[in-house]
Amino acid sequence: xxxxxxxxxxxxxxxxxxxxxxxxxxxxxxxxxxxxxxxxxxxxxxxxxxxxxxxxxxxxxxxxxxxxxxxxxxxxxxxxxxxxxxxxxxxxxxxxxxxxxxxxxxxxxxxxxxxxxxxxxxxxxxxxxxxxxxxxxxxxxxxxxxxxxxxxxxxxxxxxxxxxxxxxxxxxxxxxxxxxxxxxxxxxxxxxxxxxxxxxxxxxxxxxxxxxxxxxxxxxx
Amino acid sequence: xxxxxxxxxxxxxxxxxxxxxxxxxxxxxxxxxxxxxxxxxxxxxxxxxxxxxxxxxxxxxxxxxxxxxxxxxxxxxxxx
Numbered sequence: 277x278x279x280x281x282x283x284x285x286x287x288x289x290x291x292x293x294x295x296x297x298x299x300x301x302x303x304x305x306x307x308x309x310x311x312x313x314x315x316x317x318x319x320x321x322x323x324x325x326x327x328x329x330x331x332x333x334x335x336x337x338x339x340x341x342x343x344x345x346x347x348x349x350x351x352x353x354x355x356x357x358x359x360x361x362x363x364x365x366x367x368x369x370x371x372x373x374x375x376x377x378x379x380x381x382x383x384x385x386x387x388x389x390x391x392x393x394x395x396x397x398x399x400x401x402x403x404x405x406x407x408x409x410x411x412x413x414x415x416x417x418x419x420x421x422x423x424x425x426x427x428x429x430x431x432x433x434x435x436x437x438x439x440x441x442x443x444x445x446x447x448x449x450x451x452x453x454x455x456x457x458x459x460x461x462x463x464x465x466x467x468x469x470x471x472x473x474x475x476x477x478x479x480x481x482x483x484x485x486x487x488x489x490x491x492x493x494x495x496x497x
Numbered sequence: 498x499x500x501x502x503x504x505x506x507x508x509x510x511x512x513x514x515x516x517x518x519x520x521x522x523x524x525x526x527x528x529x530x531x532x533x534x535x536x537x538x539x540x541x542x543x544x545x546x547x548x549x550x551x552x553x554x555x556x557x558x559x560x561x562x563x564x565x566x567x568x569x570x571x572x573x574x575x576x577x
Contacts, residue, residue, distance in 0.1 A: 331562070331563070332565055335562065335565070339562070367567075368565065374567060375565050375567035375568045377506065377510065377511070377513075377568060378513050378514065379513070380511065380513050381513070382513050382514065382517055420511075420513075422510060422567065422568050423567070424567075453511065453513070
């Protein structure tokens, strides 16, 4: 599987995420924000602080040359995964519905957090069970997901709500104030995925957990 | 010409910064404060033939980049 890893000025999870995808057997190539997009099986927008998070997280990255291509690629059915800042960029690009605001606590939160798999009828979470509880690190200051009620209902009906924050028993536990404790979503067509947690940081038990492996492996199906 | 763009979170979108400042003001003894909202102000200098033309262009800037219509409202003021 060929993965294109998009790098913006200020992206800082590109190398970890490349390593993680290589660990599960993908060939990974970096794509600089001014580069053309080659033929890939999956395009990943990794985490970080693209363009210094100026104005709003992801707001400037949205207008970079590579994002025009990512947009076309996604509209043709190409698969896109946005992690953390990558998720914020997908929201600003309108490839995913909604927007991010500051965490309710105003703190930057960096820790392992449990997540519940709400829907696995999509490629990304196809290796996870519905209701399964995963333990994946989060690291963000703007993960407070907002979306209007009508769109939210539509997203539930279409199975677009993928992951919610919870405690180790699966009870809702909301670290950032996100609507319905949502941590990850996808688009209606189920080819564009975004999540705030970092699966690439949960790839080895000696580093605290390996629940990220089955998330990334979903794309190999 | 100068343009002032004010961007604020929409009513109903929680503004945690505004809330924190509200609490801080109360702690300082300002008991009359009912609500605090924090936004940002963007100052733009631009070339334009008329106020109308400047306003039209700045509104387009706000729609496309300066504000996120999902969560934010904006106002535009043009100074000559």
